[in-house]
Amino acid sequence: MLNRLLPHQVSINNTSATDGGQTFAGVNFGSVSFAGTESCATVSEEKASRCRNALFLSDPYVDRECLISEKGTRVAGTCEWITQHESYRAWLYGDTPFLWISGGPGRGKTMLSIFLTEELERVVQNVEDANLIFSFCTHKDEKHNTAVAIIRGLVYQIVTHRPKLIKHVLPSFETPEKARQTLSSLDALWVIFRRLVQDIDIGTTFCVIDGLDECDEAALSVLVPKLADIFSLESSQPATRLFKMVVISRDIPGLRGSLQVKLDPDNDERVASDIKLFIASRVAELSRMEGFNDEFVTTVQTSLLERSEGTFLWVGFIMKELSRKRTCTEVLETLGSLPSGLPALYSRMLLQIESKHRAISSVILRWVTMAARPLTLQELAAVVGIRSSNLITAQQAIRDRITLCGLFLKIQGQEVVLVHQSARDYLLRKEPDSDIVLEYFRIKSEEAHLMLAQACLDCLAHSSLQYEPLDLNNESYSQESPLLNYAAFHWPVHAQRSSVLAVQLLGFSKTFFHEDSDLRKNWMPSFNKSVDKKDARGRTALYWASSKGHEAVVRLLIERGANVRVKDKLGLTALYQASSSGHEAVVKLLLEHGADVNARSASKGWTALFEAASNGHKAVVQLLLDCGADVNMKDENGRTPLYQAASRGHEAVAGLLVGHGADINARDNDGQTALFRASSNGDEAVVQLLVNRKANVNVADYFRGMTPLSQAASRGHEGVVSLLLDHGADINAKDSGEWTALDVAAFKGHEEVTGYGFEYACTEFSTVLLCCHSTFSKVGRV
Structure with missing residues (x-):
């Protein structure tokens, strides 16, 4: 394959739709419009063009160039070792569609990613009908730090390379409402992405994702299982083998078990x-x-x-x-x-701060590290009490103070952020420091959140909220008190995160917590105005608080009348999000206040039980079942919560569902059962559970007539083959191509399977297949 010559380069143009009928903005970025009376051909071409333009977030080649400008050009000779690494070569030249390169902080992962994109550019020039797409994630930029942004960017690149694949996207952009929903929905974008990578016309496509760990935890908890799922289906979807992805990141538990290159300690x-x-x-x-x-x-x-x-x-x-x-x-x-190593270097930076600047530097570092969102220069100046003078502006003064913090901080636009995740890890280290200065700077999480909550309440107490309710989104109030908006909306978050220390707030801010407090009475309607206010995606404060697991904030919102049943534009509820992330206390709270346990999402017909089961949250599954969740409800693919739990390897959850009456032999739209998927994945524990509960071991799928045995055999899962045979699997069952499980195993070269329990079923055909595979393998190694 790699010897065919037909170069194909990426070419992405930053265009925008400005002509024709109705125009609307995509969430955060991009726009799309729908034209009026042009010819059918013109309309079709224009719709495709506008659809691509709506998907556009940024040019990946510009993103890469910005990174090179920030980090410097690669030193000649570095990173090149990866091209000779056995795992990389197995991914590049073999049938393995997914590779994970992992490494600790500061190990050069991003520079390696830049090198790989450049190296793969050279590769695709020598491969017929091949393309390269890539994404650089960073927690500092909303265009590159969410699962939605990543998948949206990849979809854009694919349809730019493969214009005819736009057919998978256009139905989601038929109306402005559909387009708005699609552009902001991970589930909607994922359906499109999945169809694209499973279309045989995608050709050979290499995909590089750098810094996946830079996404927030909630996004990762959803995206990583989706990636694992799509690549687990590669044998049943031949086109997926043409789509090859490499992820470069810190350790991500959900990726363990993938083909992996460890930068440390293996390399x-x-x-x-x-x-x-x-x-x-x-x-x-x-x-x-x-x-x-x-x-x-x-x-x-x-x-x-x-x-x-x-x-x-x-x-x-x-x-x-x-x-x-x-x-x-x-x-x-x-x-x-x-000093040696990053921790010692960070210590040295702190020790170099002059004693007269330590107090204010400590406050700045604490706020930047613990803030619920990045703070602006104006907000940070308000935190430390800096005001403009005749000689220097407040903004310049806070910039000077930031400089005194050494290399811990950097300014991105108007926001102040930590220079690296490792800096946050160091400041929040758990072990006390013997050096009194370093211990002074060490941030104790709960104490720091208490301090921030106190500062926020103090800000409220000295604002115009003393006298009347305010529109907190009015810019005139932010000019009067730059921290007011942050303080009003985020003090409950810091209070909740301060844990048992939060009780101290009652004594600190008696003005706010007094029974007849005018301040609190004025804050409540100001805060309550936004209780059920929806953002562009139809999501409320309760939705976001539930997704993050902020129990105290959820309770407060419910007390203020938040609607626990409200859905966003995708039909997702607060309960759905809390269940997805495994926030047991929040799930319980929402159920106690009337959340609809069987509310279905609009995009794929999932309920909260699907999400909890899919992500292995046993305690949440139990809560949902106790409150009447439908254990046998099917999604748009005909799959049940049991199917999802089994396919992800969640044995305990699968057992819980079966114990509550889940149909163990329920078939999806492809005729696959939970046992079929567990067998395909080689998950012996789940297979054992299901066969012990009398799952049908001989049910065949609709697509190719394959049974759990033939699927396990085709993937070389020796232990699963043994289990299925022990429980009555038909060794002579044939698929739609008249192949037995032994034939498939022999064709794939799984000698350990063909030699296990199949001796008496060996056919002339399977023997020939095995010999041929052995011969071809030897030739391929020469």
Whole structure:
């Protein structure tokens, strides 16, 4: 395949629809319009073009160039080892459609991702009908930090490469309402994405996703199982094998078990070699100094390599410091005081803050680390009490204060963020520090949330809310009190996260919590105005609080009259979201206040029970069943909660569902049962559970007439084959192609399966298949 020559390059144009009938904005980004009276052909072409334009978020090649500008160009020779790694080559040249490259903080994952996109560009030039798509995720940018944004961007790239595949997208853009819903819905976009990658016309497509862990936890909990599911179906959907995805990220539990390349510790030597080249390149930048010679270079390089502990980020921090030195003597003096590794380096940054600046620096670091959302420069200035003077503006003054925090913080537009996730991990470390200064800066999570809640309540107490209810979205009030909007809406979040310490707020803010408090009376209607207010996706505050598991906020919203049954534009409820994320206490609270346990989503007909079962949340499943959830309800694909639990390997949940009357032999629209999917996945524990409960071991699917036995055999799942045979699976059953399980196993080269329990069923055909596979395998290795 890789020897065929027909280069095909990505070409993405940032266009927008400005002509023709009705125009509307997609959620966050993009627009689409529908034309009036042009010819059918013109209308069709224009609709396709406008559909692509509506999907557009950003040009991935521009995103990559921005990253290169921010991080610097790759040092020659680095990252190249990945092209020879056995797992990478198995992914690139073999039938394996998914690869996960994992590594800790500062290990050069993003630079490796940039290299892979460039390397795969070269690959597709030599592969007929091949394409490359990619996405760089970052927690700092809403275009790149949500599951919706990632899938939307990939769909855009696919239909840009494969214009005729727009047929899978157009039905979702027939009306402005449909388009708005699609652009903001992960489920709707996922249905489209799945159809695209399972269409044989997609051709060979390589997909790179960098920094998937940068998405918020709620998004990951939904997206990762979807990725696992779609690639688990690769044998039953041949086109999926043409779509090859590589994800580069920190550790993500849901991806464990995938074909994997671990940057640490499995490839420490290779990464160290890259760091050595990186150091050599950066040290060369010091050549302007007098006395810069080979001996000096060797000393500096050796010192940096020994203390970096395998992290590029550490080297980058140190080189910023060394680049400010004017002489070789200063460089050597600095090297003599260098700590090893990121934690020690962060400690050094804090110790370098002058004592007179520590108090305000500590406040800034605490707020930036613990805030419920990124704070603006204006809000942060209000936090520390900075005001404009005759000589300097408040914004410049807060910028100066941020600089005093060392390299912990950086300014993105008007927002202040931590330089790296590892900085947050360090500030929130659990172990007390023996150094009094470092302990002063260490953030104790619950105490910090209590402080932020107190500050927010203090802000309310000194605002115009003392006198009257306010429209908190009115900009005039934010100018008067920049922190007011944040304080009014987020103090309950910080109060809830402060846990048992929250009781202290009663004493701290008697003005607010007094029985006849005018402040609280004025805050309530201001807050209540938005209780059931919906955003562009039809989602309320209760929806978001439930999805994040903020029990205290959910309780407060319910007390203020929030509608627990309200649905967003996709038919999703607060209960659905809380169940999806496994927030047991919130689920219980919503059910106690009348949430509809059997409310179905609009996109695929799922209930809260489907979500909880699919994600393995046993306690939530139990709550839902106790409140009357329909255990045998089917979604639009004819699948039940039991099917979803079994397909994801959730044995305990599957057992719970069966115990509550789930139909163990229920078939989906393809004729597959829960046992079929568990057998296909090689999940011995779930298969054992189902056969023990008398699941039909010989039911065949509608698509190819395959049984659980033939599906397990085709994938080489020896243990499952044994279980099924022990429970009466028909070894001679044939699929629609007249192949037995043994024939399929032989064709795939699974000798361990063909030699297990099949001896008496061996046919001349299967023997020939096995011999042929063995021969072809040997030729392929030459």
